[in-house]
Amino acid sequence: MNILIFGPNGSGKGTQGAVVQKKYSVTHVESGVIFRENIKKGTEIGKKAKEYIDRGELVPDNITIPMIISRLQEPDCKNGWLLDGFPRSIEQAKALDEALEKAGIKLDVVIEIVLDREIAKNRIMGRRLCANDNNHPNNIFIDAIKPAEKDGQMVCRVCGGALSARSDDQDEVAIGKRHDIYYDAKTGTIAAVNYFKDVAAKKGTKIIGLDGKPGVKEVSEELMKKLG
Numbered sequence: 001m002n003i004l005i006f007g008p009n010g011s012g013k014g015t016q017g018a019v020v021q022k023k024y025s026v027t028h029v030e031s032g033v034i035f036r037e038n039i040k041k042g043t044e045i046g047k048k049a050k051e052y053i054d055r056g057e058l059v060p061d062n063i064t065i066p067m068i069i070s071r072l073q074e075p076d077c078k079n080g081w082l083l084d085g086f087p088r089s090i091e092q093a094k095a096l097d098e099a100l101e102k103a104g105i106k107l108d109v110v111i112e113i114v115l116d117r118e119i120a121k122n123r124i125m126g127r128r129l130c131a132n133d134n135n136h137p138n139n140i141f142i143d144a145i146k147p148a149e150k151d152g153q154m155v156c157r158v159c160g161g162a163l164s165a166r167s168d169d170q171d172e173v174a175i176g177k178r179h180d181i182y183y184d185a186k187t188g189t190i191a192a193v194n195y196f197k198d199v200a201a202k203k204g205t206k207i208i209g210l211d212g213k214p215g216v217k218e219v220s221e222e223l224m225k226k227l228g
């Protein structure tokens with residue numbers, strides 16, 4: 001099962017992605033996570049990507065596209081993948097479509113979480129990252145996934161791990177830039193979603209639209225129902 005998941009930053013895409021990843025036991029490939037790992041390790045990619053990420057801009061295609069296309073060809077992706085955070089533009093959508101076509105890989109499902117921009121922004125600012133696992137959901141503004149407390153400290157609600165906020169999650173200018181890219185229906189991420197909606201019928205890809213406004217649990221249930 002090969003799946004693409006779209007949703008603006010703050011729509012719960014990571015949380016719902018983790019649910020899908022578990023259901024199908026596919027490899028979760030997240031472009032943002034790959035970049036952050038590269039930054040942590042001080043790799044060439046990390047060094048080049050950091051300034052763009054801090055500004056909330058897209059890392060250039062000549063770095064991002066080959067990085068993702070080669071990641072999808074690694075052995076752990078043979079039995080399926082869930083791609084999250086890529087493509088983010090019409091150019092990346094075309095590059096992915098062409099690479100899949102060339103490799104004879106079918107895209108089975110496209111999931112799109114739809115959420116109003118202002119709500120998404122507030123959710124981003126409340127998000128906290130667990131030091132042990134990026135997929136442990138914690139958000140100080142969402143009751144269902146509020147962090148736990150230990151010795152007066154906020155800790156991960158799943159494993160008790162240390163929590164931190166991403167610096168680009170606390171910067172309103174950077175958030176605005178990321179959302180400008182997402183909601184751009186001409187060349188941005190919405191354009192990439194529409195690109196896949198257009199080719200879906202021809203290629204037998206299932207398209208799933210989800211309202212991201214309800215709580216985490218309700219959205220998950222809707223998603224499971226639609227996945228069948």
Ligand code: AMP
Pocket residue numbers: 009031032033035052053054056057058059060064084085086087088092178
């Ligand atoms: P995310 O964790 O998905 O919010 O991604 C964090 C940052 O990584 C983004 O703001 C971009 O700077 C960079 N990034 C992630 N995915 C892509 C992509 N598909 N193309 C270019 N840059 C990306």
